[in-house]
Amino acid sequence: MTEIINYTHIIVGLDLSEDCPPVIQRAAAIARACNAKLTLAHVLEPLAFAYGGDMPVDLSGVQEQQVQKAEADLAQLAKTTNYPIMQQHVLVGQPAAELHYLAEQESADLIVVGSHGRKGFALLLGSTPNSVLHGATCDVLAVLVKKQTGEA
Structure with missing residues (x-):
């Protein structure tokens, strides 16, 4: 007999791209079916990592601006669904590790x-969804986002 999973709290990891609304909609549909809580999250990589950590410049102000912009962008994305969003998080760190920690x-x-x-070489290099899958202590759903190929 197959056990039916009834999710209680779903976290949606978003990259703040134009591809996010379909991901939110899929998560909201699952949340609605399960009457689950829905949380949105975005993870910014620390600027020290992005620039190699060798810059003798205080980047904390720039990082804070990035966090504020991400918070605003996340709030806008939250409006793309009519399902209630319980929480919105902007975290700084390695995306998979931060999503794992938040989920726990x-x-x-x-x-x-x-x-x-992605296929081939890009897949070998790894991707955020692949990284989230490995090491997660809960289920992970990767929603396939299809690129628009132009208008006819």
Whole structure:
């Protein structure tokens, strides 16, 4: 007999791209079906990592500006669904590790992320959805995001 999973708290990991609304909609549909809490999260990589950590410049102000912009962008994305968003988090760190930590802290039982379905060399290098999958202590759903090929 197959056990039916009833998720109680879903975290949606977003990259703040134009591909996010379909990912949110899929997560909201699952949340609605399960009557689950829905949380949105975005992870910024620390500027020290992005610039190699060798710059003798205080980047804390720039990082704070990035966090504020990400918070505003996340709030806008939250409006793309009529399902209630319980929480919105902007975290700084390595995306997979931060999503794993947030899921554990919030007792989430599903992490939803978007995936562009990379193949070949790009897949070998790894991607955020692949990184989230490995090491997660809960289910992970990668929503395939299809690129628009132009208008007819």
